[in-house]
Amino acid sequence: MIPILKNIEIAPNIFEMTLEHPRLAKKLRPGHFVIVMASEDAERIPLTAADFDAEAGTVTLVIMAVGTSTKKIVKLQEGQQLFALMGPLGHPSEIENYGTVIMTAGGVGTAPIYPIAKELHRQGNRVITIQGAKTKELLFWQDKMSAVSNEYIITTDDGSAGRKALVTEPLREILEQRGSAGSGGEIGCVYMIGPAVMMKFCAQTAAPFGVKTVASLNSIMIDGTGMCGGCRVQIGHETKFTCVDGPEFDAEKVDWDVLLARQKMYCHEEQCSYRLYLDSTAEPPLPQTG
Numbered sequence: 001m002i003p004i005l006k007n008i009e010i011a012p013n014i015f016e017m018t019l020e021h022p023r024l025a026k027k028l029r030p031g032h033f034v035i036v037m038a039s040e041d042a043e044r045i046p047l048t049a050a051d052f053d054a055e056a057g058t059v060t061l062v063i064m065a066v067g068t069s070t071k072k073i074v075k076l077q078e079g080q081q082l083f084a085l086m087g088p089l090g091h092p093s094e095i096e097n098y099g100t101v102i103m104t105a106g107g108v109g110t111a112p113i114y115p116i117a118k119e120l121h122r123q124g125n126r127v128i129t130i131q132g133a134k135t136k137e138l139l140f141w142q143d144k145m146s147a148v149s150n151e152y153i154i155t156t157d158d159g160s161a162g163r164k165a166l167v168t169e170p171l172r173e174i175l176e177q178r179g180s181a182g183s184g185g186e187i188g189c190v191y192m193i194g195p196a197v198m199m200k201f202c203a204q205t206a207a208p209f210g211v212k213t214v215a216s217l218n219s220i221m222i223d224g225t226g227m228c229g230g231c232r233v234q235i236g237h238e239t240k241f242t243c244v245d246g247p248e249f250d251a252e253k254v255d256w257d258v259l260l261a262r263q264k265m266y267c268h269e270e271q272c273s274y275r276l277y278l279d280s281t282a283e284p285p286l287p288q289t290g
């Protein structure tokens with residue numbers, strides 16, 4: 001059982017939950033994820049370790065409530081306990097000296113990108129962050145992201161904050177103006193984390209510039225240990241499992257259409273599960289966020 005120290009809504013339907021877990025906090029590295037169970041009979045779901053403090057013994061998750069399991073987790077209050085938290089899982093991010101790196105975050109992808117940006121910045125890289133959301137209300141952690149960024153750009157789909165644009169627009173402009181390190185320019189790497197469709201278009205935007213690209217994939221997972229095959233993805237000509245081979249892969253090699261199709265595989269079951277959950281709790285349906 002894992003004590004919940006804090007659980008606050010930081011944007012509509014997006015929650016920051018801080019947990020007491022000193023052993024895990026010592027082992028986590030940027031890029032790691034954990035598997036969480038709200039209760040003994042709950043589904044196991046993957047969530048990124050969005051922040052961790054080895055000294056304080058705390059682990060922070062950022063959770064967007066999109067269905068039954070995430071909804072059950074965010075309903076837990078400070079002072080209550082999570083049934084289980086397993087990790088660290090996945091390979092940590094390869095933190096290198098890239099010179100200048102672009103961190104492209106979409107929606108709740110800001111949470112997993114934060115610890116990577118923080119470590120890249122700490123190790124002397126020049127970090128350019130592009131943080132995008134549908135609207136101003138859905139932006140979060142601007143203070144934390146700007147603190148680990150040398151340049152910080154916000155975009156919103158509706159123009160309610162920052163620039164009215166998709167994240168791909170400033171990404172293309174920066175790559176055009178400054179070029180990739182591989183061809184004598186400045187940008188050594190482009191990270192992208194967010195909805196699969198956003199990462200697909202970021203990868204396509206970066207491709208002509210010959211820059212290293214990294215995406216963290218959000219495949220549907222079941223066991224998180226490489227045994228079930230649920231999270232399989234196509235990377236170039238190879239089949240890989242996001243849980244044990246990833247979650248980070250060369251974005252230009254990812255078959256995004258396979259990932260997008262596999263994310264929709266259990267839509268019917270997810271909807272049935274959520275209807276049953278609503279019937280049992282008499283809660284209103286979730287707002288549409290992203």
Ligand SMILES: Cc1cc2nc3c(=O)[nH]c(=O)nc-3n(C[C@H](O)[C@H](O)[C@H](O)COP(=O)(O)OP(=O)(O)OC[C@H]3O[C@@H](n4cnc5c(N)ncnc54)[C@H](O)[C@@H]3O)c2cc1C
Binds near residue numbers: 062064066071219263
């Ligand atoms: C390595 C990894 C790290 C992740 N980190 C985070 C995180 O830090 N914060 C966070 O909020 N979410 C994160 N996710 C996504 C999260 O695991 C899913 O949103 C969650 O499992 C959905 O469970 P549910 O029962 O609430 O919803 P479900 O009923 O399973 O699904 C509801 C809706 O969400 C979609 N969905 C389900 N699973 C995923 C998925 N993996 N990615 C995208 N859409 C999905 C479904 O297609 C459906 O439309 C991560 C996923 C992976 C693989």
Ligand code: FES
Binds near residue numbers: 230231244
């Ligand atoms: S979640 Fe089962 S193999 Fe990855």
